[in-house]
Amino acid sequence: MKFLPDVQGLQQTVPVSWHGGLRAERACWQGTPVFVKTLDTTYPDLRLRFEHEGAVAAMVTHPQVVPLLARTPAQLIFPWIEGETLRELVERGPVAPDAALRITAGVLRGVTALHDRGITHQDLKPENVLLAGASPTAAAVRLIDFGMSHARDLPNDIHGGTRMGTPHFMAPEQFLGVRGEPRSDLYSVGVLLFDCLAGQPPYEDALAWLAGLPQRRLPLPGPAALHSLLNHAMARDPEARPSSAREMLAELTQVAARLGVSLDPETSPAP
Numbered sequence: 601m602k603f604l605p606d607v608q609g610l611q612q613t614v615p616v617s618w619h620g621g622l623r624a625e626r627a628c629w630q631g632t633p634v635f636v637k638t639l640d641t642t643y644p645d646l647r648l649r650f651e652h653e654g655a656v657a658a659m660v661t662h663p664q665v666v667p668l669l670a671r672t673p674a675q676l677i678f679p680w681i682e683g684e685t686l687r688e689l690v691e692r693g694p695v696a697p698d699a700a701l702r703i704t705a706g707v708l709r710g711v712t713a714l715h716d717r718g719i720t721h722q723d724l725k726p727e728n729v730l731l732a733g734a735s736p737t738a739a740a741v742r743l744i745d746f747g748m749s750h751a752r753d754l755p756n757d758i759h760g761g762t763r764m765g766t767p768h769f770m771a772p773e774q775f776l777g778v779r780g781e782p783r784s785d786l787y788s789v790g791v792l793l794f795d796c797l798a799g800q801p802p803y804e805d806a807l808a809w810l811a812g813l814p815q816r817r818l819p820l821p822g823p824a825a826l827h828s829l830l831n832h833a834m835a836r837d838p839e840a841r842p843s844s845a846r847e848m849l850a851e852l853t854q855v856a857a858r859l860g861v862s863l864d865p866e867t868s869p870a871p
């Protein structure tokens with residue numbers, strides 16, 4: 601990763617999105633397609649958050665986490681991942697259990713690498729999981745977007761509860777302002793797996809409990825062998841969840857074995 605004063609030579613820039621003072625574009629840089637996030641505001645709070653996002657992205661190197669190629673005070677450059685987001689896959693309908701297990705295994709491998717480095721992502725949701733080559737496999741997973749993350753080793757936690765994640769995928773304690781709790785990410789991964797299998801998240805109104813209203817969860821989707829894993833990860837009390845991403849991955853690996861699903865098939869199954 602290069603820390604540069606300025607990025608020169610971005611070509612063929614195509615807008616992807618603009619919100620919250622951040623511009624996202626696809627471009628060509630040094631001969632390769634890249635995804636560029638540019639800070640487009642002078643608002644100091646957003647500048648601090650952007651620096652934080654860049655610092656976190658620079659801390660991790662893992663095949664299931666998008667690498668940061670270069671960074672300036674106002675730009676983050678990542679390789680362009682050709683494929684789709686997990687959101688796009690789920691929009692087409694429920695994901696088959698073998699593919700859902702493989703994708704979740706890829707997510708947990710990336711999350712394990714983050715947690716080992718003292719980082720909690722805090723905004724794991726289908727929009728922030730890319731599938732390279734649109735392949736529903738563990739190896740295709742690329743975790744993105746450290747805009748909400750918490751890092752043990754960075755001096756300031758600049759969020760202070762000012763920006764919220766997506767309610768459906770947020771752990772209950774996150775609504776209460778708890779940050780830096782690795783098991784919050786495990787709750788989100790549990791909801792992610794549920795969302796893949798059901799084609800929708802578990803609660804229609806993810807905020808009902810905050811208002812003291814009863815919250816009705818949709819029936820657990822997928823094979824019964826998966827249900828204890830879903831219940832374990834989505835426990836409201838963090839203490840009742842798997843104790844680490846590694847432990848949750850071990851549990852998922854056992855369930856996959858019981859279901860006869862290979863998490864890393866050597867060759868793709870014949871069409």
Ligand SMILES: Nc1ncnc2c1ncn2[C@@H]1O[C@H](COP(=O)(O)OP(=O)(O)O)[C@@H](O)[C@H]1O
Nearest residue numbers: 616635666678679680681685727728744745747
């Ligand atoms: N490296 C990448 N390659 C291709 N598309 C990407 C890449 N990173 C992000 N995207 C796309 O851009 C969207 C927004 O990026 P993200 O980093 O999540 O920013 P935001 O803070 O706006 O959520 C993602 O949901 C995804 O669709």
Ligand SMILES: [Mg+2]
Nearest residue numbers: 727728744745
């Ligand atoms: Mg995002």
